[in-house]
Amino acid sequence: xxxxxxxxxxxxxxxxxxxxxxxxxxxxxxxxxxxxxxxxxxxxxxxxxxxxxxxxxxxxxxxxxxxxxxxxxxxxxxxxxxxxxxxxxxxxxxxxxxxxxxxxxxxxxxxxxxxxxxxxxxxxxxxxxxxxxxxxxxxxxxxxxxxxxxxxxxxxxxxxxxxxxxxxxxxxxxxxxxxxxxxxxxxxxxxxxxxxxxxxxxxxxxxxxxxxxxxxxxxxxxxxxxxxxxxxxxxxx
Amino acid sequence: xxxxxxxxxxxxxxxxxxxxxxxxxxxxxxxxxxxxxxxxxxxxxxxxxxxxxxxxxxxxxxxxxxxxxxxxxxxxxxxxxxxxxxxxxxxxxxxxxxxxxxxxxxxxxxxxxxxxxxxxxxxxxxxxxxxxxxxxxxxxxxxxxxxxxxxxxxxxxxxxxxxxxxxxxxxxxxxxxxxxxxxxxxxxxxxxxxxxxxxxxxxxxxxxxxxxxxxxxxxxxxxxxxxxxxxxxxxxxxxxxxxxxxxxxxxxxxxxxxxxxxxxxxxxxxxxxxxxxxxxxxxxxxx
Numbered sequence: 115x116x117x118x119x120x121x122x123x124x125x126x127x128x129x130x131x132x133x134x135x136x137x138x139x140x141x142x143x144x145x146x147x148x149x150x151x152x153x154x155x156x157x158x159x160x161x162x163x164x165x166x167x168x169x170x171x172x173x174x175x176x177x178x179x180x181x182x183x184x185x186x187x188x189x190x191x192x193x194x195x196x197x198x199x200x201x202x203x204x205x206x207x208x209x210x211x212x213x214x215x216x217x218x219x220x221x222x223x224x225x226x227x228x229x230x231x232x233x234x235x236x237x238x239x240x241x242x243x244x245x246x247x248x249x250x251x252x253x254x255x256x257x258x259x260x261x262x263x264x265x266x267x268x269x270x271x272x273x274x275x276x277x278x279x280x281x282x283x284x285x286x287x288x289x290x291x292x293x294x295x296x297x298x299x300x301x302x303x304x305x306x307x308x309x310x311x312x313x314x315x316x317x318x319x320x321x322x323x324x325x326x327x328x329x330x331x332x333x334x335x336x337x338x339x340x341x342x343x344x345x346x347x348x349x350x351x
Numbered sequence: 352x353x354x355x356x357x358x359x360x361x362x363x364x365x366x367x368x369x370x371x372x373x374x375x376x377x378x379x380x381x382x383x384x385x386x387x388x389x390x391x392x393x394x395x396x397x398x399x400x401x402x403x404x405x406x407x408x409x410x411x412x413x414x415x416x417x418x419x420x421x422x423x424x425x426x427x428x429x430x431x432x433x434x435x436x437x438x439x440x441x442x443x444x445x446x447x448x449x450x451x452x453x454x455x456x457x458x459x460x461x462x463x464x465x466x467x468x469x470x471x472x473x474x475x476x477x478x479x480x481x482x483x484x485x486x487x488x489x490x491x492x493x494x495x496x497x498x499x500x501x502x503x504x505x506x507x508x509x510x511x512x513x514x515x516x517x518x519x520x521x522x523x524x525x526x527x528x529x530x531x532x533x534x535x536x537x538x539x540x541x542x543x544x545x546x547x548x549x550x551x552x553x554x555x556x557x558x559x560x561x562x563x564x565x566x567x568x569x570x571x572x573x574x575x576x577x578x579x580x581x582x583x584x585x586x587x588x589x590x591x592x593x594x595x596x597x598x599x600x601x602x603x604x605x606x607x608x609x610x611x612x613x614x615x616x617x618x619x620x621x622x623x624x625x626x627x628x629x630x631x632x633x634x635x636x637x638x
Binding site for chain 1: 514517518520521524525527528529530531532533534535536537
């Protein structure tokens with residue numbers, strides 16, 4: 115059996131005395147969409163940071179297509195094919211939307227023409243010259259995603275892609291993410307709070323509790339799990 | 352300077368003063384204004400540029416070789432400085448301040464050891480004068496002004512019109528996102544700092560024939576350059592043009608109608624007021 119595209123084994127990270135990630139393991143195949151859910155403070159964002167190189171794990175291994183990439187800096191991981199978006203959309207405030215995509219194209223070593231194509235595909239041509247910091251939230255997110263896609267990521271990490279979106283918008287986002295995984299073959303890991311969105315994503319769901327991945331399966335099964343309900347879903351009902 | 356109150360010459364002197372300041376401040380606009388490194392070694396780097404010209408000329412290679420060598424050598428020093436020191440402490444402003452101050456002292460004292468503490472002069476490569484408004488004006492001063500304008504234009508072009516500049520602006524705007532996008536942020540940092548240092552070297556080299564050079568002259572450059580960058584209405588080289596105009600222009604004007612000491616006082620007082628009004632704007636950019 116070939117190695118999974120992304121494999122996390124027993125990742126550990128603590129800040130001071132606080133154990134944020136306590137031996138989390140997870141694996142993803144190409145084209146797979148997996149939603150990572152869990153209560154606030156369960157370590158989801160830290161896990162994301164470990165995979166994308168923003169933080170270095172204290173212990174454990176991150177493998178990309180079998181290759182050990184643990185602790186590499188984010189810019190190296192980005193060039194190896196791990197793309198990510200941020201909870202608060204990352205935009206270079208003063209740069210225009212077009213400049214953003216040009217930066218991304220340059221970083222990925224692609225011709226500027228691809229920046230123009232990405233601008234069209236993301237339907238951002240009308241706001242191409244505006245400083246990205248002044249764009250509405252939803253457009254900033256679209257811009258951020260368009261930037262990541264210019265990297266042609268093999269693994270895509272999306273941190274709360276529905277934050278700040280309206281319901282209709284988040285359903286469209288779910289469809290976009292599914293299509294993206296299907297068309298590019300990227301493995302997509304989504305951190306999400308919005309369970310309606312997770313259901314629409316029709317993804318497999320992994321549950322994080324106290325720094326570990328404690329359950330994984332189809333949404334229906336996970337939603338019915340008593341422990342998960344008590345720890346997470348129950349708090350919402 | 353202000354002995355003959357002929358207005359065209361007075362204006363020309365003011366322009367010369369402003370553009371010299373702009374040239375010195377330009378490098379700082381890159382390392383401090385753009386990258387946020389509180390770089391107190393900038394004055395030392397300017398001095399190093401001046402002494403490079405002096406040394407190359409004394410070695411018999413002539414002024415122009417020195418003018419070419421200075422930005423390259425000082426840029427290289429800046430690169431080493433960035434990799435060995437600045438990169439490691441840049442996120443801690445106070446440490447950066449102390450460390451770059453120390454580097455500035457080290458450069459100064461090295462120059463004292465090699466060339467002695469006394470002042471030296473660098474002969475201008477040409478002593479031609481140009482007739483302007485009935486008086487003669489040294490052509491070399493006009494050359495320095497042209498270099499200042501060219502260096503500023505080139506820096507702006509690099510920053511605003513090239514893909515390299517785009518990558519630098521991205522890295523400056525948001526390091527986290529730049530890294531996630533795959534930009535080689537460490538190499539961009541090092542290169543940008545080296546470029547800013549090279550500009551300091553160029554400034555020292557090209558202005559060396561206008562004054563007598565001594566190891567301590569860096570301090571005299573550092574303060575007005577920092578003021579020019581700090582009062583710049585917006586970050587980056589273009590803001591620094593305005594900042595240098597403001598600081599240098601005020602200085603020249605008050606020097607002409609009152610005295611150089613009054614000029615210093617007015618500029619410092621003005622800077623204090625401006626900085627107070629703008630407080631938080633720049634501090635807020637620190638991460």
